[in-house]
Amino acid sequence: MIPGSFEYFAPTSLNEALDLLKTHGDDAKVLAGGHSLIPTMKLRLAEPAVIIDITRIGDLRGVSEPDGKLVIGALTTHYELESSALVQQKVPILSQTAAAIGDVQVRNKGTIGGSLVHADPAADWPATILALDADLKVAGPDGERVIKATDFFQELYTTALEPEEILTEIHVSIPAANTKGVYLKQYQAASGFALTGVAVLLTRSGDTCQKVAVGVNGVADVAYRATGVESELAGKTLSAENIAAAAEKAADGVDAMEDIHASPAYRANLAKVYAQRAIAQLAS
Numbered sequence: 522m523i524p525g526s527f528e529y530f531a532p533t534s535l536n537e538a539l540d541l542l543k544t545h546g547d548d549a550k551v552l553a554g555g556h557s558l559i560p561t562m563k564l565r566l567a568e569p570a571v572i573i574d575i576t577r578i579g580d581l582r583g584v585s586e587p588d589g590k591l592v593i594g595a596l597t598t599h600y601e602l603e604s605s606a607l608v609q610q611k612v613p614i615l616s617q618t619a620a621a622i623g624d625v626q627v628r629n630k631g632t633i634g635g636s637l638v639h640a641d642p643a644a645d646w647p648a649t650i651l652a653l654d655a656d657l658k659v660a661g662p663d664g665e666r667v668i669k670a671t672d673f674f675q676e677l678y679t680t681a682l683e684p685e686e687i688l689t690e691i692h693v694s695i696p697a698a699n700t701k702g703v704y705l706k707q708y709q710a711a712s713g714f715a716l717t718g719v720a721v722l723l724t725r726s727g728d729t730c731q732k733v734a735v736g737v738n739g740v741a742d743v744a745y746r747a748t749g750v751e752s753e754l755a756g757k758t759l760s761a762e763n764i765a766a767a768a769e770k771a772a773d774g775v776d777a778m779e780d781i782h783a784s785p786a787y788r789a790n791l792a793k794v795y796a797q798r799a800i801a802q803l804a805s
């Protein structure tokens with residue numbers, strides 16, 4: 522349980538961090554909250570020769586509200602998102618998702634950026650970030666670019682981020698007044714991670730579903746948008762029957778995972794159950 526030795530850098534600016542990443546390439550790992558990287562290093566599943574601790578880069582932390590959206594710095598902790606009055610008021614599903622993560626120690630140290638880049642299939646953020654259609658801003662040696670959440674999560678623990686890039690901001694449009702969201706999860710009993718988590722953003726006009734966005738984690742080796750549910754319910758009355766029929770499609774076309782915690786069939790069923798519960802809660 523002791524990590525291998527490594528060289529440690531603590532840059533105070535993004536440019537300094539990017540220069541260090543460029544210099545050390547594949548030998549280097551960025552350190553944010555350390556709540557996924559350090560355990561991985563202790564188990565020797567990762568043995569970086571260089572650690573670039575980005576936590577002293579103040580520009581990467583905090584939440585602001587320019588032009589009808591929330592801009593969330595990658596280093597913003599789960600607890601900051603859980604407790605921010607601005608976030609609770611403008612995009613409450615973000616605070617709700619943060620509150621579902623681990624325990625208070627984990628939430629005080631872990632960051633939204635670290636969780637998204639780590640791309641653990643059982644992590645909570647990806648489902649919500651997908652349902653919100655967030656944009657992820659990254660910086661690298663060639664400047665900045667924006668990656669859509671739907672393009673970001675690629676495979677198990679793999680994202681569209683290049684090795685020399687740093688995730689800097691998450692941009693979330695503030696939903697209209699007739700759009701409400703909820704994140705529900707089945708807690709894995711021992712770890713508290715999501716056995717399955719479902720995030721839903723429902724836009725309604727009276728009793729009709731104008732649009733629904735559904736993000737799912739914990740089922741497949743990568744979080745996904747349940748597009749079958751979305752197309753089935755759009756334009757329909759939010760009746761119990763229509764919601765149940767749409768939720769049945771929550772794992773359509775998905776290769777569900779098998780591990781010591783659950784069978785593929787159980788995970789796929791959880792996705793349907795939680796999609797139904799989440800949409801019904803928003804429709805009620």
Ligand SMILES: Cc1cc2nc3c(=O)[nH]c(=O)nc-3n(C[C@H](O)[C@H](O)[C@H](O)COP(=O)(O)OP(=O)(O)OC[C@H]3O[C@@H](n4cnc5c(N)ncnc54)[C@H](O)[C@@H]3O)c2cc1C
Pocket residue numbers: 550551552553554555556557558559560595596621622623624627630631632633634635636638639641643644645646682686687688689712713714715
């Ligand atoms: C006991 C325990 C319980 C937990 N329970 C849950 C849970 O219920 N739900 C849940 O979702 N998570 C849970 N976690 C994980 C936790 O949320 C982590 O904080 C999170 O997964 C990683 O964030 P971090 O800031 O700690 O990142 P780190 O561990 O520092 O980094 C993780 C990875 O991301 C990279 N990285 C970090 N930031 C950036 C960046 N800005 N740009 C580029 N690369 C970056 C690192 O190089 C590393 O590869 C738990 C962790 C522990 C230890």
